[in-house]
Structure formats: C-alpha cells, structure tokens
Amino acid sequence: LMVDKGNHRHFMAKEIYEQPEVVGHTLGHYLDFAGGRCAPDAIGGIDFASLDRLSITACGTAYYAGLVAKYWFERFARLPVDIDIASEFRYREQPLTPNGLSIVVSQSGETADTLASLRYAKAEGQKVAAIVNVQESTIARESDFVLPTLAGPEIGVASTKAFSCQLSVLASLAVAAGKARGHLTDVDEERLVRALSEIPRLMSQALRLETQMEALARDLAKVQHILYLGRGTSYPLALEGALKLKEISYIHAEGYAAGELKHGPIALIDENMPVVVIAPYDRIFDKTVSNMQEVAARGGRIILLTDPKGRDAAAIDAVETVILPEMPSTITPLVYTIPIQLLAYHTAVFMGTDVDQPRNLAKSVTVE
Ligand code: G6P
Numbered sequence: 001l002m003v004d005k006g007n008h009r010h011f012m013a014k015e016i017y018e019q020p021e022v023v024g025h026t027l028g029h030y031l032d033f034a035g036g037r038c039a040p041d042a043i044g045g046i047d048f049a050s051l052d053r054l055s056i057t058a059c060g061t062a063y064y065a066g067l068v069a070k071y072w073f074e075r076f077a078r079l080p081v082d083i084d085i086a087s088e089f090r091y092r093e094q095p096l097t098p099n100g101l102s103i104v105v106s107q108s109g110e111t112a113d114t115l116a117s118l119r120y121a122k123a124e125g126q127k128v129a130a131i132v133n134v135q136e137s138t139i140a141r142e143s144d145f146v147l148p149t150l151a152g153p154e155i156g157v158a159s160t161k162a163f164s165c166q167l168s169v170l171a172s173l174a175v176a177a178g179k180a181r182g183h184l185t186d187v188d189e190e191r192l193v194r195a196l197s198e199i200p201r202l203m204s205q206a207l208r209l210e211t212q213m214e215a216l217a218r219d220l221a222k223v224q225h226i227l228y229l230g231r232g233t234s235y236p237l238a239l240e241g242a243l244k245l246k247e248i249s250y251i252h253a254e255g256y257a258a259g260e261l262k263h264g265p266i267a268l269i270d271e272n273m274p275v276v277v278i279a280p281y282d283r284i285f286d287k288t289v290s291n292m293q294e295v296a297a298r299g300g301r302i303i304l305l306t307d308p309k310g311r312d313a314a315a316i317d318a319v320e321t322v323i324l325p326e327m328p329s330t331i332t333p334l335v336y337t338i339p340i341q342l343l344a345y346h347t348a349v350f351m352g353t354d355v356d357q358p359r360n361l362a363k364s365v366t367v368e
Contacts, residue, residue, distance in 0.1 A: 003153050010355045012156035012248070016341050017207060019161050023334065024200040025150040026165040030172035033197045036190035038176040044145050046129060048077065048177035051101050055082045055126075057089045057117040058105035059365065061159040061243065062131075062166060066105050067236035068333045069170035076178030076192070086113035087368070089120070096124040103129045105170075107154060107162035108364035109137020118142055131169050133162050147173070156356045157363045158247045160341050163240065164203075167334050171196055195328040199335065205325055206338035210346075212322060213339050216303060217346030223274055226251060227265055229258040230278040231288055233333045237278050237340065244344035248358050249351045258291045271299040278340070280324070280332045281310035292316050305336055 008014040027033075030042045054073055056066035063085055070081040084092070086104070090113055096102070102121035106114045109132040118128050118139060130143035133151050140146045149165035175192045178184035184192070220226060226245060230238035239255035246253045256265050258277070269275070275295050279288040292302055293316060302319045304310070307326045314321075322339055348355045 003155055009349075010156065010345075012158060012160060012345055012355050015154055015156050015161045016338070016345065018152070019164050019338065020200040020203040020207075022151045022161050023164050023168050023203060026168040027172065027196055027199065029148070029150055030169060030176075031193050031196060033193065036193045038172060038179060038189065038193065040176065043147065043173060043176055046101065046145055048079070048180040049182075051079060051099060053080050053082065053097055053100040055084065055089070055096065055100060055102045055121065056105065057084045057086045057102065057114060057121075059086050059111050059114055061163045061240060062105040062107060062114075064236045064240040064243070065163055065166035065170060066103070067239070068167055068233050069174060071233045072171055072174035072330070073177060076174045076184055077181050078183050079177055079181065084117075086111065086117040090116040096121060096126050098125055100126055101129060102126045103131065104139060104143070105131045105166050106137070106139050107133045107149075107151075107159055107166075109134040109139035110364050110366050111139075112366050112368050115139055115142070131166055133165070157358055157361050158244055158344070164334055164337055167337075168196075168199070171330065171334070192330060195331050198327065199331050202325055202327055202331070202335045203338055206335050207342075209322060209324075209339045210342050213342035214346040216320065216322075217343055217350055220251070220274060220343070220347045221249070221350035223272060224252060225268065225273050226253040227268070227273060227275045228253060228255040228278065229261065229275060229288070229291060230255075231258045231284050232282065232329075234278040234280065234336065237333050237336055238276075240337070241276060241278065241340040241344070244341060245347060247361060248344055248348035248353060248355050250353060250359075251347065251351070258288050261291050261294060266294060266298070269295055269298040269300040271301065274301045274303060276343070277302055277304045278336055279304060279306050279310055280329060280336065281307050281313060281326070282329045285310060285313060289314055289316070292319065305339055
C-alpha cells in the first residue's frame with residue numbers, strides 16, 4: 001500500500017487534515033447538494049418506511065459514530081434505535097424483529113465482534129447494511145447493503161477521518177429515513193442537506209484552531225486524568241474525545257454525559273483534573289453551564305469548546321474557551337471532532353508517544 005505522510009509528521013495529522021476533502025466526497029456520494037436532496041440511489045434500496053427499529057452495532061470509534069446517529073435517526077425519522085457494542089450484541093440474545101434493520105459500522109470491515117454481530121442479525125432473519133471503509137472486506141461481502149465511507153486508506157491506528165466519514169454516511173441516511181417515513185418535508189430535507197453541505201468549509205475553519213489546541217495540549221500533557229463532558233450529540237463526542245486521548249497519549253480520560261456529573265465524576269474534580277466541555281450553544285446549553293459552575297466551584301480547570309453565543313452565555317470566570325463558528329446543531333459533531341482530535345494528537349506529541357502505532361493497540365482487531 002503506497003500512502004505517504006506528505007508534509008505531515010504523522011499519518012494521524014495527515015488524516016485529520018484530509019477531512020474536509022474526504023467528508024465532502026462522502027457527503028457528495030449520498031446527497032445531491034445542488035438539488036438540496038438525498039440521493040436515493042446511493043442507499044441501494046433500503047426501505048426505511050417499512051422499518052420499526054434500527055440496531056446499530058460497532059466497536060471503538062465506529063461505535064461512537066453509531067451513538068451520534070441514534071440521536072439523528074430518532075429526531076429526523078422517529079425511528080427507534082438500539083445501539084450496541086458488538087462484543088455485547090453478539091452474545092446478548094436479544095430478539096430482533098423481522099421489520100428491523102441492522103446497521104454495522106466498521107472502518108476495516110474485519111473486526112471480529114462486528115462480523116459476528118452481522119452474522120447473528122442475519123441468522124435472526126434481518127437484513128444488514130454495512131458502513132465500511134474497506135469495500136473488499138468480509139463485512140462488506142456478507143452484508144445485504146454496502147454503504148461506503150470514502151475516507152481512503154486510514155493508516156493511523158486511532159481513527160479520525162474514518163469516523164467523520166461514518167458520521168457523514170449516517171447523517172445522510174438519517175435524513176433519507178426521515179424523508180421516506182414522512183417526518184421531514186421537502187423543505188426540511190433541503191435545509192438539512194444545505195447544512196450538511198457546509199461541513200467541509202466549517203471543518204477547514206476548525207483546522208485553524210490547531211495552534212490553540214497545541215498550546216492547550218502542552219498543559220494537558222502534564223496531568224494524569226482528564227474528563228470530557230457533553231450533552232446530546234456532544235455526549236458521544238465526549239466519549240470519542242476521551243478514547244482518542246487515552247489511545248495515543250496514555251493519559252487516563254473519561255467521557256461522561258454532562259448530566260451524569262453529579263452521579264459520580266464530580267467526586268474526582270479538583271485543580272489537577274481538567275474538564276473538557278463540548279457545548280455548542282443550543283437549547284440545552286444552560287444545563288451544561290450549571291455543570292461547569294459545579295466544576296468551577298471545586299477548582300476544576302475548564303476547557304470549553306463552544307461558539308460566540310456560548311461564550312457570551314457561559315459567563316463563568318477562569319474558563320479557557322475554544323471558539324468555533326456558529327452552525328446548525330445537526331452538524332456540530334462533525335465539526336467539533338476536529339479540535340477534539342487535534343487536542344489528543346498534540347498531547348500525544350508532547351508526551352513523545354508513538355502516535356500512529358500506539359502501544360498495545362491494533363488497527364484492526366480480527367480476534368476476540
Ligand atoms: C480498533 C481500532 C479503532 C477502531 C476499532 C473498530 O480498536 O484501533 O480505531 O475504532 O478497532 O475498528 P473497525 O475497523 O471495525 O472500525
């Protein structure tokens with residue numbers, strides 16, 4: 001496989017920077033930007049109107065993409081979604097209804113537990129759609145519907161561009177499902193497709209935060225524990241941010257739903273535990289502000305990722321803010337993932353770890 005790092009120090013950095021382009025390609029495959037419509041041919045005959053349930057199954061970062069998509073499918077298509085880690089799904093013996101569809105998400109298309117989940121769903125009589133990056137993979141071969149992510153080869157063990165391309169496919173599918181099920185009007189569809197079409201440009205803007213993320217990473221490289229908080233679709237992004245950081249910097253990080261702060265992690269807060277809060281300004285922003293106040297009252301150091309409205313509304317002293325552009329709330333997970341990835345990347349670089357080949361991890365986990 002001939003892929004080089006170009007001008008970048010690591011494949012991970014190169015792959016982070018490729019995102020505006022590969023996300024644009026992927027969205028362009030599933031959406032008709034000019035017409036402001038979904039491209040129904042791209043989803044190859046999945047009949048969303050007849051479904052009563054979706055099961056999304058995956059491992060690692062792909063699982064977090066699925067968790068974001070649960071919010072989208074439920075909001076846009078009123079379609080209930082079960083989301084599972086593949087190693088749980090395959091053994092849980094859950095009943096799958098014939099009117100349900102299984103979606104498996106996998107960069108490599110070879111992850112053992114995800115493949116076993118696919119086979120379980122088929123044995124239960126369900127059709128399976130696979131969102132895969134490697135189209136010649138076992139998971140792609142065995143699925144009824146193959147929905148490619150057009151990320152190109154991903155070399156860094158910690159997934160970046162595959163994740164944002166998985167989100168791109170899932171967001172497009174959720175809009176198509178909403179349309180097919182009559183929950184989105186033509187006007188809604190057009191508004192959402194326009195919003196999605198803005199992602200590559202907004203990602204390029206977010207990449208300009210690199211210097212700030214590097215400066216923040218210099219301090220993070222000195223701590224032992226970091227907490228990530230978010231609500232709504234920023235909650236799975238908090239989980240993904242914590243995973244990214246621990247995978248490559250070996251710093252202990254946990255992601256939590258912000259509302260769960262008082263049910264446990266608040267006990268850990270002191271001046272030595274930074275808290276990364278992912279909170280674009282939205283209808284539940286105020287709730288997250290109260291969580292930040294609880295952290296601040298205990299001397300916790302807060303790094304807040306938000307937009308200009310969020311910065312003004314937060315009104316808490318001693319918060320370090322990372323300001324992203326304002327954007328429709330549907331697309332925030334795709335754009336906020338950029339500073340989250342850059343923060344993990346630069347922290348790992350300061351720690352001096354092997355960023356592209358972190359210890360003990362494999363790019364593709366083909367054994368249980
Ligand atoms: C490994 C990789 C992760 C990846 C996960 C699932 O743990 O290190 O980056 O998210 O496997 O892999 P898949 O190929 O199924 O997406």
